[in-house]
Amino acid sequence: MTATANAPALDAAVVQAPAAQAPDRLWLYALLALVATAGFFYVNIMSAIVDGLITGLGFSNAQAGTVGAANIYGASVGSFVAVLLVRRVRWRPTLFALLSLLLLLDLGSLAIHAAGPLTAMRALHGLVGGMAVGVVYSVMARTHSPDRAFGMLLLLQFGLGGLGVMFLPTLVPEFGARILFLALAALTACALVAIFAIPHLADARPATDGAVAQRMSTTARNTAVLALLALFLFQAGNMALSAFIIRLGEHYELGRGFIGQALGWATWVGAAGAGLVIFMGTRFGRLRPMLVAMLLTLAGTAGFFWSGSQPVFFIANVGTAVTWSFVVPYLFGMLSRLDLSGRLATLGGFMSKLGLASGPMAAGLLLHDDDFPLLIAAAIVALALSGVAMLAAARRIDRLEPRT
Incomplete structure (x- = not known):
């Protein structure tokens, strides 16, 4: 299918599949997702890490938030470095070296x-992990269906994240904060093994990388800017609440046991959003699904104002988890279609981590007096602005891209 004559041209990458790409195999997407997850799994268990640093090491809210933010800001820098490297390095040996160093840094954190x-x-740790994730993103962006590949990534992250937030907070009082870094090290070790199971076909690079970059139109660049802005704001708004969600529940006098169970189950149910992306692909376009998802996101986030009610707290967590895992794959899919080389998706990883880091940092400052209603309101504003940008970008791409 080609663009209509009166439609504004975005770029050949939007309507054409790359000439050399990995096949549409779910097991391949799963292996790539595991390797990518190891680079920033701390994001998926950020609430457990922040709470563990407070309860296990006696950190203040601001100190714990700063540690989490430093991890993700480091990943942001690493992702930016990866943008410059992905066309110049062989991904497999590069990932092995980076993940090996990542394992050492996790183990080193035990003694601090x-x-x-x-x-x-x-x-x-974030710097090294961000570089690793950026390299994996460039490979995922060159697969047959980037939306499904990134959907698998979110599915795995939410599945493992559910285990983390459910069990790790209950283990910290007994084993201390070191259990958090041991969990991260274990996942990194699994990713090192997974690297060698990924077929060489995934090494393929489009022969037209340079040509695609050169002929990206002004409209395509503007669309990419909207998608990148949306990704930053969406991640920042969600992570601002997620990093302190355990403290939020306790602020509203919910029991610690209930909070852990609620977050674990909500995260697992939330993985259904990524599952929908894997199932749907782009057969219904992106605009309508993302519009529904953003309306649910705003409603779910507003529900945290009534966190004193256990059912409302649980439903709000479930709703925002589902939409979180649903929206992010589509945003990365949009970036992948705008640039077949994978470089733009890697840049998306940078903006994503910048947002994930900015959320906890801003939240830690806003919570100086434990003003959780102010934090919820700020998150809603960030998410609403993100929705405007992402829907504008989705509308442009939907006008030209075939439904798959």
Whole structure:
């Protein structure tokens, strides 16, 4: 299918499939997702990490939030470095080296108990992890269906994240904060093994990388800017609440046991959003599904104002988890279709991590007086602005891309 004569041209990448790409295999997407997840799994269990640093090491809200933010800001820098490297390195040996270093940094974090040194260590961890994730993103962007590939990524992250937020907070009082870093190290070790199971076909690069980059139109660049802005705001708004969701529940006098169970089950149910992306692909376009998802996101986030009610707290977590895992794959899919080389998707990883880091940092400052209603309101504003940008970008791409 080609563009209509009166439609504004975006770029050949939007309507054409890459000439050399990995086949549409779910097991391949799962392996790539595992490797990518290892690079920033701390994001998926951020609430457990922040709470563990507070309860296990006696950090303040601001200190714990800063450690988490440093980890993700480091990943943002790493992702930006990856943007410059992905066309110049062989992904398999590069990933093996980066993940090996990542494993050492996780194990090294076990011996640190002061906020300053731990912040520095986690910033370095984020830098290495961000580079690793950026390299994997460039491979995922060149698969047959990037939306489904990134959907598998979110499915795995939410599935493992559910286990993390359900069980890790209950283990911290007994084993201390070190259990958090041991969990991260274990996943990294699994990813190192997974690297060698990924077929060489995934190494293929489109021969037209340079040509695609050169002929990207002004409209395509503007569309990419909208998608990148939407990704930043969406991640920042969601992570601002997610990083402190355990503290939010306790603020509204919910029991710690209930909070852990609610977050675990909500995260697992939330994986259904990524499952829908894998099932649907782009057969219904992106505009309408993302519009519904953003309306549910705003409603679910507003529900946290009534977190004193256990059912409302649980439903709000479920709703926002489903839409979180649903929207992000589509945003990365849009970026992948705008640039077949995978470089734009890697840049999306940078903006995503920048948003994920900015959320906890801003939240830690807003919660100086435990003003959770203010935090919820700020998150709603960020998500609403994100919705405007992503829907504008989705509308442009939907006008030209065939439904798959």
